[in-house]
Amino acid sequence: MSRENMLRVRFSDDEYDRLKSLADEAGVSMSQLVRDHLGKVRVRNREDEKERVAMLNRINANLNMIARWVNTHKDSADSIEVVSHLMVIERHIAELSK
Template sequence: MRPDPRTHMLRVRFSDEEWTALQEQASAAGMTMSALVRDHLGRVSIRNREDERQRLIRLNRINANLNMIARWVNTYRDRAETIQVISHLIAIQRYIRDLAS
């Protein structure tokens, strides 16, 4: 029999609610809580909070720009140059695509 290669331990504090939820998930999966945590370790993607905050700021700016374009189109319907509006929308679409990648 091979010795267990797991020699490192991490102590984590849980609230009563977190502990109960972890127990229930492990039980439903037919696993120990340790096995459940190890199993999910490779499946969880961790995001940089600052990057996410910056992305949200950019998306909010895009939303503000879209609202300004919509207000302008609604105000100047008769004079609205469709090509100009579409070009702005295409630029915004490209920016959103860049944010997603």
């Protein structure tokens, strides 16, 4: 395969040394190491990540409210109500995993 395209990337000394070390350990060139990992790296969209964190914070707040309610009303805790809240949280978590 002909490789005519080149990408120039600037590294700090530490980053360069780390990449060199990884390539040496694998017995390949630094270029080969990068090419070998192109399909294995997952790049996340920062906006999506912010939305996920906000959703997780809301879920965490809901869990805390449910736990507080259950602890406060141990004798009168309505298990159906608690389960329905947990189902809502489960749906939110499923949305995050899409």
